[in-house]
Amino acid sequence: MSGSAHTPPRRWTTKQLVDWLTKALQQRSVDSPRLVAELLVAHALGCERMQLYLQPDRPATLLERETLRQLAKRALAHEPVQYLTGQVWFYSLRFKADRRALIPRPSTETLVDAALRHATLTPGAGRGLYVDLCTGSGVVAVALLKHLPHARVVATDIDEQALALARENAQLHNVLDRLELRQGDLYEALEAPTQVRSAQAILANPPYIPDAEWEEVAATVKEHEPAQALRGGPEGLDFVAPIIEGAAQRLAPGGLLAVEIASASAATVEALAQAQPQLADVRIERDLEGLPRVLLARRVAAPAGRV
Structure with missing residues (x-):
C-alpha cells in the first residue's frame, strides 16, 4: 500500500487516514x-x-x-455512507440503515415535529393511535413512540423487507410492544386484520419524485437506494394524491394529516387538499432547509387553532 490518493500508506495515524480519505472523496466529488x-x-x-x-x-x-x-472503494463509487456504516441518525436517535429501505433525511423530521405539536395541543392525543404510511425503516414511527410513551402506531409499507428493518429498529428502541406493522399498499393495509379509523394523525413519506426529475437525482441516491421508495410517477402524485383523498375517513375529528411532498409540487398538493370537503386548515410546512416540504391538514370539526 502506498500513499496515493486511493491507497493509504503502510503506517498512518488516525488523522492521516482521515486526511487521505477526505482528499480521495473530494477528487470523486462525493458530498461532504x-x-x-x-x-x-x-x-x-x-x-x-x-x-x-x-x-x-x-x-x-x-x-x-x-x-x-x-x-x-464503495464510498468512491458513491454508495451512501449510511449503508456503509449500517446506521443513520434521525430525530437525535440512532437507527439501523441498509438497502432494504430508503435512507431517512433530516427533512422528514418535519413530520415528527408536526405530530408532536398536534399531540401537545390536542387533549388526549398523546394517548391515541397514529398511522405511519410508507414507513420504510420505521424511523418516523419509532421517533414518535419514543416521545409519546402512551401512544400507539400502526405503520404500513408495501415492501416486506422494509418492514423487517422497521421491526429491528423498533426492537432497538424498545417500542415494538406499541407498534403494529402491516404490509400493504397505502390504506389497504389499514383494512385488515382490523379496520383503522379515528386515528389522531396520519403521517406519510411516500415516493414523490416526478419522473421528469429522476435523471437529476444524485448518483448516491439513484444507484443505491430503492427506486420504488422514491419515484412518484409522472407528476410525483401517484401516492400523494390517494393519501390525501382517503385521509378523512381514517382520521378522528380534528385529526392531523402530514404528508412529505416534493417542493416543486407544493401548490398542486395544497390545492388538492383544499378540494377535500372534510379537510381544513390546509397549509404547507417548510423543512429545515426552508423548502416547502410537508402538507398539513386537519379533519373538520377540529378545535380552533393552527395545526
Whole structure:
C-alpha cells in the first residue's frame, strides 16, 4: 500500500487516514467528503467520531486499514455512507440503515415535529393511535413512540423487507410492544386484520419524485437506494394524491394529516387538499432547509387553532 490518493500508506495515524480519505472523496466529488471520511474511519476503527480527535496519533492496525480500504472503494463509487456504516441518525436517535429501505433525511423530521405539536395541543392525543404510511425503516414511527410513551402506531409499507428493518429498529428502541406493522399498499393495509379509523394523525413519506426529475437525482441516491421508495410517477402524485383523498375517513375529528411532498409540487398538493370537503386548515410546512416540504391538514370539526 502506498500513499496515493486511493491507497493509504503502510503506517498512518488516525488523522492521516482521515486526511487521505477526505482528499480521495473530494477528487470523486462525493458530498461532504470530510464528514464521510470521519464516519468511515471511525467505523473501521470501531469508535465514535470524537475519538478521532482525542487520539489523532493512534496508528491503525492492518485489519483496520483493510476494512477502511474496502469501505473507501464503495464510498468512491458513491454508495451512501449510511449503508456503509449500517446506521443513520434521525430525530437525535440512532437507527439501523441498509438497502432494504430508503435512507431517512433530516427533512422528514418535519413530520415528527408536526405530530408532536398536534399531540401537545390536542387533549388526549398523546394517548391515541397514529398511522405511519410508507414507513420504510420505521424511523418516523419509532421517533414518535419514543416521545409519546402512551401512544400507539400502526405503520404500513408495501415492501416486506422494509418492514423487517422497521421491526429491528423498533426492537432497538424498545417500542415494538406499541407498534403494529402491516404490509400493504397505502390504506389497504389499514383494512385488515382490523379496520383503522379515528386515528389522531396520519403521517406519510411516500415516493414523490416526478419522473421528469429522476435523471437529476444524485448518483448516491439513484444507484443505491430503492427506486420504488422514491419515484412518484409522472407528476410525483401517484401516492400523494390517494393519501390525501382517503385521509378523512381514517382520521378522528380534528385529526392531523402530514404528508412529505416534493417542493416543486407544493401548490398542486395544497390545492388538492383544499378540494377535500372534510379537510381544513390546509397549509404547507417548510423543512429545515426552508423548502416547502410537508402538507398539513386537519379533519373538520377540529378545535380552533393552527395545526
